Amino acid sequence: MGMGGNIRNLIAKRAAKEIENGMVVNLGIGIPSLVPNHLPDNIHVFFQAENGVLGMASTPRSGEEDANLCNAAGFPVSVQPGASYFDSALAFGMIRKGKLDITILGSLQVSEQGDLANWIVPGKRVPGMGGAMELSQKAKKVIVLMSHTDKNGQSKVVKSCSLPVTTPKCVDIIITDLAVFEITDAGLLLRELMPGVSLEQVKEKTEAPFTLSPAFL
Structure with a gap:
């Protein structure tokens, strides 16, 4: 069961708030590709593919x-x-040199330590790890956009990834249809709830433990 367009756009709209004027931002496939549709007119950004x-x-x-x-x-x-426009070698030169301020990626799982697991889909043929490994290692900030649970209702925000990890300890922020988490040295910090979502819902649907940001206390 896929997420509806409204929810996908809600996540993309929240992600757009993380972007500041003049940044160079790489967008992954899926929900991240919707982010440019939600930027305010006064924010000028270079989106890189x-x-x-x-x-x-x-x-x-x-x-x-x-x-x-x-x-x-x-x-x-x-x-x-x-x-x-340029060839993909130059595109990856930009990425490897650390020129990207933010990369916004989809994921299948993120652990409480910020491990990213987004390249292997069980039971599907995949061409390989691709750019996600480079982007997640080299971008100054890594933001993951994803549904909070998988199609079986299992939490995608996990204590440790059961799927193969793309890059360990790389994710800074997770934005789902339920919540916004920041990953700190002390683990997951719940920064905010999405509209209409209760703290109880997030606790129930999140496998990994988390603490609350001061806004909740």
Whole structure:
């Protein structure tokens, strides 16, 4: 059972608040690709895709797509004035050199230590770990957007990952359909609840232990 568009957009909208003017931001596939649609007009950002675009803008309207212009997932994108194109070697040069302020990724699980497990889907053929390993190691800040539970209702915010880990101890912030967590040296910190969600719901659906930020106390 997939998440509805409204919930996906709610998560993307909350993620957009983490972005500041002038940043270089890489967007993963899935919910992260919705983030440009939720940026305020006064925030100017360079969105990077590892297939070789810097300066992506919002999703083009139906009929206005450019067949040659897509993001890393192959979906149509638009570009802002001053955008540039390059090969994927240069795209990864930017990533490895630490030029990205934020990478926003999807994940299958995140542990309370910030371990990222997002590359192997049980029972599915996957092409490999891809850019997630590089992005999650080298970006200055790693934000994960995902549903709080999997299709079986199991928590994706876990004590330790049961799926193969992409990169250990790399995630800074997790934003789900229920809550926003920050990962600190002391473990998971619940920063805020999503609209209409109770603390009890988050406790019930989260396998990993967490503490409350001062806003709750």
